[in-house]
Amino acid sequence: MRYDTEHKQRTHEKVVHEAASAIREHGPDKIGIADLMSKVGLTHGGFYAHFKSKDSLVAEAIAHMFDDRLAVFQKCMAGVEPAEGLARYVDVYLSARHRDRRDKGCPVVALSGDIARMPAAARKRFEAGVQRLTDMLADVLKVLHKPQPEMLAASVLAEMVGAVAIARAVSDADYSGRILDTARASVKGRIGLPA
Numbered sequence: 590m591r592y593d594t595e596h597k598q599r600t601h602e603k604v605v606h607e608a609a610s611a612i613r614e615h616g617p618d619k620i621g622i623a624d625l626m627s628k629v630g631l632t633h634g635g636f637y638a639h640f641k642s643k644d645s646l647v648a649e650a651i652a653h654m655f656d657d658r659l660a661v662f663q664k665c666m667a668g669v670e671p672a673e674g675l676a677r678y679v680d681v682y683l684s685a686r687h688r689d690r691r692d693k694g695c696p697v698v699a700l701s702g703d704i705a706r707m708p709a710a711a712r713k714r715f716e717a718g719v720q721r722l723t724d725m726l727a728d729v730l731k732v733l734h735k736p737q738p739e740m741l742a743a744s745v746l747a748e749m750v751g752a753v754a755i756a757r758a759v760s761d762a763d764y765s766g767r768i769l770d771t772a773r774a775s776v777k778g779r780i781g782l783p784a
Contacts, residue, residue, distance in 0.1 A: 597638075597639075600629065600631070600639070601639045603629045604625065604626070604629050604631075604636075604639055604640075604646070605646070605649050605650050605653050606653065607625055607628050607629055608620060608625055608646050608647070608649075608650040608653075609650040609651075609653045609654045609657070609696075610692040610693070611625060611692075612647065612650055612651075612654075612699070612700070613654065613691055613692050613693070613694060613696065613699040613700075614691045614692040614699075616699075616700075616703055617647050617700070617703055617707060617711070618703070620643075622636050622643060622646075644708045644710060644711065645710065647707065647708075647711050648708070648710040648711045648713075648714045649714075651696060651700070651711055651714040651715055651718065652714045652717075652718065654695075654696035654699075654718070655696055655714075655717075655718030655721060655722070657693070658695055658696070658718075658722060659721065659722075659725065661678070661681060662678055662722075662725050665677040665678040665681055666678070666729070671729050671732045671733055672733060672781075672782055672783065673783070674729070675726075675729050675730075675733070675780065675782060676777060676782040676783055679749070679773060679776050679777055679780075679782065680773065682695070682749050682753070683749055683752055683753065683769045683770075683772050683773040683776070684769065685765075685766060685769065687753060688753055688756045688757055688765065688769060691757070694753070695750065695753065696715070696718060697715075697718075697719060697722070697746070697750045698750050698753045698754050698757070700715060701750065701754065719746075722746055723739070723742045723743050723746055724742070726741075726742035726745060726746060727739045727741075727742035730742055730780070733780070733781075735780065735781075741779070741780070744779075745776055745779070745780065748772060748775065748776055749772065749776060751772075752768055752769060752771075752772030753769070755768055756768040756769050
């Protein structure tokens with residue numbers, strides 16, 4: 590049976606979306622092509638109609654993950670003043686929901702421990718994604734007239750990523766929540782955002 594170009598594109602996007610979730614949750618080394626293709630209703634052999642290799646899928650999935658985070662940021666900023674939008678984003682990022690949804694969360698948190706051992710294409714996509722996140726934050730900080738917005742954005746992103754990573758790693762739920770609460774207050778205080 591022949592499929593049109595749109596069908597092939599939709600299928601491709603489903604595979605990338607499923608891979609992005611699996612990579613976030615289990616890491617890039619733990620995903621299997623056969624399982625992944627089965628989840629989208631295809632055979633293992635169908636994989637090569639869409640991707641040259643697992644490495645090319647992983648690189649594309651990383652870009653997709655960062656696109657997801659851009660959409661979250663844009664949703665937080667939509668229709669509100671910059672300070673309120675940024676406060677919303679900090680709240681969403683440093684939330685228990687983000688901590689608990691590994692399959693939907695920030696790729697910086699999910700991949701920081703793995704990315705240095707990944708192929709160059711994946712590392713380049715990761716680096717480009719980190720730069721996009723930093724630039725988005727810096728653009729808002731510029732509008733808010735914060736000094737050295739690029740450096741502040743990089744520092745804020747690092748603090749938020751670290752807080753979510755540690756909150757995920759500790760076993761005590763109360764302690765995990767306090768880590769997120771403390772980081773949220775710290776980030777908002779440094780930027781001068783409403784609590």
